[in-house]
Amino acid sequence: MSQVNVGLCGLGTVGTGVVKLLTGHADEIKYKVGSEIQIKKILVNDLDKKRDVAINRDWLTTDPEELVSNPEIDVIIEVMGGIDDTNILLEKAIRNKKHVVTANKDLMAIHGPKLLKLAKDNKCDVFYDASVAGGIPIIRPLTEGLASDKIQKIMGIVNGTTNYILTKMSDEGLDFDTVLQEAQELGFAEADPTADVDGLDAARKMTLLANLAFKMEIDLDDVEVTGIRSITQEDIAFATSLGYTIKLIGNASIYDGKAEVTVEPTLLPKDHPLALVKNEFNAVYVYGKAVGETMFYGPGAGSLPTATAVVSDLMAVVKNIRLETTGTEYITPQYEKQLKQDDEKYMQYFIRMEVDDAAGTFQKITNVFTDENVSFQKILQLPSVKEKTAQIVMVTHKISKQQLVNSQENLKRLDVVNEIISCYRVDGEEQ
Amino acid sequence: MSQVNVGLCGLGTVGTGVVKLLTGHADEIKYKVGSEIQIKKILVNDLDKKRDVAINRDWLTTDPEELVSNPEIDVIIEVMGGIDDTNILLEKAIRNKKHVVTANKDLMAIHGPKLLKLAKDNKCDVFYDASVAGGIPIIRPLTEGLASDKIQKIMGIVNGTTNYILTKMSDEGLDFDTVLQEAQELGFAEADPTADVDGLDAARKMTLLANLAFKMEIDLDDVEVTGIRSITQEDIAFATSLGYTIKLIGNASIYDGKAEVTVEPTLLPKDHPLALVKNEFNAVYVYGKAVGETMFYGPGAGSLPTATAVVSDLMAVVKNIRLETTGTEYITPQYEKQLKQDDEKYMQYFIRMEVDDAAGTFQKITNVFTDENVSFQKILQLPSVKEKTAQIVMVTHKISKQQLVNSQENLKRLDVVNEIISCYRVDGEEQ
Numbered sequence: 001m002s003q004v005n006v007g008l009c010g011l012g013t014v015g016t017g018v019v020k021l022l023t024g025h026a027d028e029i030k031y032k033v034g035s036e037i038q039i040k041k042i043l044v045n046d047l048d049k050k051r052d053v054a055i056n057r058d059w060l061t062t063d064p065e066e067l068v069s070n071p072e073i074d075v076i077i078e079v080m081g082g083i084d085d086t087n088i089l090l091e092k093a094i095r096n097k098k099h100v101v102t103a104n105k106d107l108m109a110i111h112g113p114k115l116l117k118l119a120k121d122n123k124c125d126v127f128y129d130a131s132v133a134g135g136i137p138i139i140r141p142l143t144e145g146l147a148s149d150k151i152q153k154i155m156g157i158v159n160g161t162t163n164y165i166l167t168k169m170s171d172e173g174l175d176f177d178t179v180l181q182e183a184q185e186l187g188f189a190e191a192d193p194t195a196d197v198d199g200l201d202a203a204r205k206m207t208l209l210a211n212l213a214f215k216m217e218i219d220l221d222d223v224e225v226t227g228i229r230s231i232t233q234e235d236i237a238f239a240t241s242l243g244y245t246i247k248l249i250g251n252a253s254i255y256d257g258k259a260e261v262t263v264e265p266t267l268l269p270k271d272h273p274l275a276l277v278k279n280e281f282n283a284v285y286v287y288g289k290a291v292g293e294t295m296f297y298g299p300g301a302g303s304l305p306t307a308t309a310v311v312s313d314l315m316a317v318v319k320n321i322r323l324e325t326t327g328t329e330y331i332t333p334q335y336e337k338q339l340k341q342d343d344e345k346y347m348q349y350f351i352r353m354e355v356d357d358a359a360g361t362f363q364k365i366t367n368v369f370t371d372e373n374v375s376f377q378k379i380l381q382l383p384s385v386k387e388k389t390a391q392i393v394m395v396t397h398k399i400s401k402q403q404l405v406n407s408q409e410n411l412k413r414l415d416v417v418n419e420i421i422s423c424y425r426v427d428g429e430e431q
Numbered sequence: 432m433s434q435v436n437v438g439l440c441g442l443g444t445v446g447t448g449v450v451k452l453l454t455g456h457a458d459e460i461k462y463k464v465g466s467e468i469q470i471k472k473i474l475v476n477d478l479d480k481k482r483d484v485a486i487n488r489d490w491l492t493t494d495p496e497e498l499v500s501n502p503e504i505d506v507i508i509e510v511m512g513g514i515d516d517t518n519i520l521l522e523k524a525i526r527n528k529k530h531v532v533t534a535n536k537d538l539m540a541i542h543g544p545k546l547l548k549l550a551k552d553n554k555c556d557v558f559y560d561a562s563v564a565g566g567i568p569i570i571r572p573l574t575e576g577l578a579s580d581k582i583q584k585i586m587g588i589v590n591g592t593t594n595y596i597l598t599k600m601s602d603e604g605l606d607f608d609t610v611l612q613e614a615q616e617l618g619f620a621e622a623d624p625t626a627d628v629d630g631l632d633a634a635r636k637m638t639l640l641a642n643l644a645f646k647m648e649i650d651l652d653d654v655e656v657t658g659i660r661s662i663t664q665e666d667i668a669f670a671t672s673l674g675y676t677i678k679l680i681g682n683a684s685i686y687d688g689k690a691e692v693t694v695e696p697t698l699l700p701k702d703h704p705l706a707l708v709k710n711e712f713n714a715v716y717v718y719g720k721a722v723g724e725t726m727f728y729g730p731g732a733g734s735l736p737t738a739t740a741v742v743s744d745l746m747a748v749v750k751n752i753r754l755e756t757t758g759t760e761y762i763t764p765q766y767e768k769q770l771k772q773d774d775e776k777y778m779q780y781f782i783r784m785e786v787d788d789a790a791g792t793f794q795k796i797t798n799v800f801t802d803e804n805v806s807f808q809k810i811l812q813l814p815s816v817k818e819k820t821a822q823i824v825m826v827t828h829k830i831s832k833q834q835l836v837n838s839q840e841n842l843k844r845l846d847v848v849n850e851i852i853s854c855y856r857v858d859g860e861e862q
Contacts, residue, residue, distance in 0.1 A: 017721070020721075021579055021580075021721055025579060025580070025581060025721075028579075028581065028646075028765070029578075029579060031646075031762070031765045032578055032762060129576065135719075135721075135722040135723065135725060136725055137571075137572040137575070137576020137577060137725075140568075140571055140572065140575055140576050141568040141571065141572060141576070141727075144568070144571055144743060144746075144747060145560065145568020145571050145572070145740070145743055146568060146739060146743060147460075147463055147742075147743045147746045147747075148452050148456060148459075148460060148738075148739050148741075148742030148743045148745070148746055149452075149456070149739045149743075150456060150459065215459075215462075271707075273707070273728060276702075276704070276707050288566075288739065290448070290451075290452055290456075290566075290735035290736065290738065290739045291566040291729065291730065291735065291736045291739040291740075292566065292729070292730050292733070292735075292736055293729065293730070294566060294567055294568075294727070294728060294729030294730070295726075295727075295728040295729065296572075296725070296726075296727055296728075297704060297725060297726040297727075297728065298722065298723070298724065298725030298726065299722065299723050299724070299725070302723070304721035304722065304723075305721065305722045305723055307579075307721065308577060308579050308580045308719065308721045308722040309576070309722075310579075311578075311579030312575060312576055312577060312578045312579045312580075314579070315575075315578045315579055316575060316578075319759075323754070323756045323759060325754045325756055328750075328754060331462070331463060334459070334462045
């Protein structure tokens with residue numbers, strides 16, 4: 001096939017980047033895949049909106065049918081967002097034997113498995129490398145470069161907005177609301193930042209990564225999610241004084257065939273490779289049984305970085321079209337889903353509480369932990385600003401989540417404990 | 432094809448790892464590629480040597496013909512090293528329609544282009560992802576994940592031995608010889624460390640990366656190489672006090688179609704992603720026009736990490752065999768080789784010299800630089816241990832290599848300059 005025709009759904013930030021790459025790097029792309037790639041149609045909301053990229057006016061349409069049912073179009077690039085309606089469109093496109101490249105993690109986290117199966121049945125490719133970490137090529141390394149290994153753990157900083165906010169909070173001592181506002185003004189955070197700061201965006205990406213790495217169908221609902229709204233400067237100060245950096249970490253691990261996926265604020269030793277990932281950058285840390293630790297670092301979003309991943313996926317589709325091997329890359333999950341229970345989730349924890357500054361307090365607290373067989377790696381006590389109280393921070397050795405929950409309940413019952421102020425996962429330290 | 436048969440050349444560190452992975456991860460591998468992978472023959476020097484992996488005695492042979500001319504064998508895995516003799520063997524294997532997976536950067540840096548062409552003519556695959564950075568999947572991300580981008584610069588820490596030595600020198604204040612000996616005792620450095628510490632190993636890897644990234648045939652001889660033998664504690668102390676870390680960096684850059692590849696000790700700002708890569712770890716930092724900065728981090732060597740890359744390549748071959756698409760991944764270089772001349776190589780430099788501690792010295796020195804139109808970002812003068820002398824360190828703004836060479840020659844002619852003690856590239860700071 002000497003020319004491959006593309007229908008582009010969406011002409012926002014990423015869509016504009018895709019057009020720029022397809023025109024600006026046309027020679028290299030053609031040389032590499034052996035076919036010319038031609039944009040046929042672009043689905044937009046507003047035909048007359050000013051665009052900051054040169055567009056052929058004939059390409060634009062507001063009717064999705066002109067793309068998904070257009071016999072001239074070979075590949076649909078979906079960069080318009082949306083979940084259920086978009087899914088219906090893509091299903092139709094696939095039934096019409098069109099290949100799909102999408103950057104839509106929201107859709108893939110929910111409809112991905114069904115869509116991939118439908119594509120296989122129709123001998124179509126569905127590629128979505130741009131959906132996880134923007135410009136970082138992570139899906140192919142996971143599925144191909146590390147194909148021979150058993151992935152045991154993935155830790156990801158997969159949301160640029162929250163990493164930007166936490167970096168500013170740590171480096172400049174600003175509080176969450178101030179930094180969020182600044183991030184919104186700079187365009188690093190949405191007007192409605194909920195999906196980012198509450199961890200949902202990261203959870204969607206971790207679902208996709210966990211499915212690929214562990215070869216089982218983990219649902220978005222299986223992910224335990226905590227965002228970063230409650231992190232305070234005091235948390236950061238205590239973490240720093242104990243040698244940690246706070247990051248919003250997506251964590252996917254598997255042990256004995258049982259998986260756990262979480263997104264939550266996590267303390268990392270300050271020289272951990274992920275602790276050094278700053279501002280809006282993303283990174284995915286992969287621990288493989290054979291390979292040990294590897295990390296992939298880069299921009300997690302942005303017009304051209306994300307477009308790079310989209311167009312690279314498109315080039316892979318075009319190669320498959322030429323080789324007549326489309327629809328061969330999807331593999332049905334190898335394992336039945338099995339999730340860890342709370343008594344199988346082992347982790348270190350950072351627990352900060354306000355207590356009475358009185359004789360016997362510490363003994364009562366340690367009794368609670370001893371009863372649950374919890375021991376400590378670090379303990380720090382400092383006077384509190386409130387009179388006659390103190391703050392205690394304890395970092396446990398690895399304990400089960402069940403042990404943590406039990407300890408917390410028993411601590412709350414103690415009269416000497418005024419408040420458990422915060423409790424975070426600690427990772428990257430004890431094996 | 433329900434079974435793919437492998438001939439393994441070499442049963443050393445990596446070969447043993449390959450056998451372990453193929454047996455230990457057999458189920459996952461079969462599930463993923465849809466074929467069983469069977470070892471048929473292993474080429475060894477000594478049939479009776481004790482091995483630390485379970486081997487079928489019938490597999491072993493000392494006769495390469497039993498592999499490269501064996502009609503039962505589909506894929507040759509070459510992990511025995513050697514250059515010219517090994518190349519003859521692999522050429523024969525390819526003429527016999529066998530696919531090749533190799534971890535041999537020495538061979539690929541010299542014979543790679545010819546071997547890849549021969550393979551294409553014979554519809555065979557030659558994959559070599561393990562040759563560059565052990566366990567880090569870097570070749571596929573470069574050729575696929577970032578396929579749509581224009582790679583402008585690659586900086587790599589691609590030699591674990593030298594990175595280990597420089598880390599120890601920096602963190603523990605030990606000198607080169609002491610650390611080298613320690614590294615040899617720990618097995619991080621060879622008995623003959625020349626290829627590592629003099630930069631040749633890194634140069635071979637950078638040749639492979641530059642060819643892929645810039646799509647032109649750059650030869651090993653085109654790489655300017657300086658090793659780490661001459662780096663002293665004093666260099667490190669001055670670099671540290673100016674905010675830098677010294678690393679052995681492979682640098683490949685292209686501007687206006689002209690390439691430059693070097694391997695040399697380089698000063699990086701201490702918070703640069705590559706400055707934070709410690710001990711025997713490797714990392715490859717890629718700057719793409721669209722994607723911006725990405726980095727791939729992981730173990731650069733070791734039995735199982737390297738074997739992971741080898742077996743992942745093998746799985747890619749097996750998939751291609753099943754899809755009947757072998758021999759389609761090699762693309763002839765798109766561009767004629769063009770190299771930057773000295774007046775086109777722009778970089779910052781760190782220059783340290785011992786000078787007379789006398790009135791007028793500084794003026795004479797600055798005159799030399801001013802004549803060459805060289806200006807400075809940082810200057811540091813400290814008293815020297817030698818009486819009546821001082822040490823001056825100057826970090827230039829970006830200048831051409833030609834300007835550097837001219838300035839150095841003129842400095843040497845000054846009576847107030849006793850010695851130019853060291854001169855290193857500075858990177859990662861000014862754009």
